[in-house]
Amino acid sequence: MSAEAGGQAAIELTGVAVSFGAGQQIYRAVADVDLTVAPGEFVAIVGPTGCGKSTLLNVAAGLQAPSAGHAHVRGRAVSGIVAEAGYLFQADALMPWKTALANVAVALEVKGASKREAEERALAWLARVGLKTYVHRYPHQLSGGQKKRVALAQVLIRDPAILLMDEPFGPLDAQTRTLMGDLLLALWQADRKAVLFVTHDLDEAIALSDRVVVMSAGPSSHIIAEHRIDLPRPREIGDIRLDPRFHAFQSAIWRDLKAEVMRAYGDEFAGLKV
């Protein structure tokens, strides 16, 4: 679906540059990025470490002001934190002193819902993410994957218009990552929100997305390629990985990415001669 077909874009970055520091110490992390996510589209950003993936996500979230260019979310210029976005980051955002139920319910309570209504809806969301029997556990009594499911419920219960996800399943083991990917796909399929998803993992990017955007190594990182992933939906990650076209996408994206990854790491590996 193009941005035009769905009306205004869900997320639109135009000519975005981000620099850190000042004077002689200035570091131009990202330069001249144009990126549009259409309503209902799932877009993944991949690129070498330190290329500016999180920086771009932060610009879309309103957490980082661009030094040049503009960010729009659903047609509105971003200035400050975007309230209609749901964020899921690698680090755990759960409050350790609250149960799973309270952690999810609080997302509605802060928006003015009564405790009873918030808890009822939180129970329904925890059931949707498969945690019906864990609602009274505290985060330290949950596995990494279970905590991620609570975090997902905590984000989705607010019904955000767009989702911004930064390596959300990064700390999980491979099997749990796959299950979390399938859960995310099932939830997304039921209620297609625009998603901007940052990951290091090519397989994850291909399996989940409609489009994979490849960034160059920094400084002045920019988009060097885009791949439309027209694999059939609904998808299950285990099955879609067996599709021969999945491997064709892997090879094509890796061809774009490899030189940039080598450029990002080159000097460090050169220094490791023994």
Ligand SMILES: Nc1ncnc2c1ncn2[C@@H]1O[C@H](COP(=O)(O)OP(=O)(O)OP(=O)(O)O)[C@@H](O)[C@H]1O
């Ligand atoms: N607040 C900051 N101050 C100074 N430099 C920063 C700041 N935030 C990010 N950078 C630098 O900008 C560049 C891009 O960082 P960013 O975290 O966006 O990259 P990334 O692609 O998400 O990295 P990774 O894949 O390793 O998570 C990096 O070189 C980083 O060191």
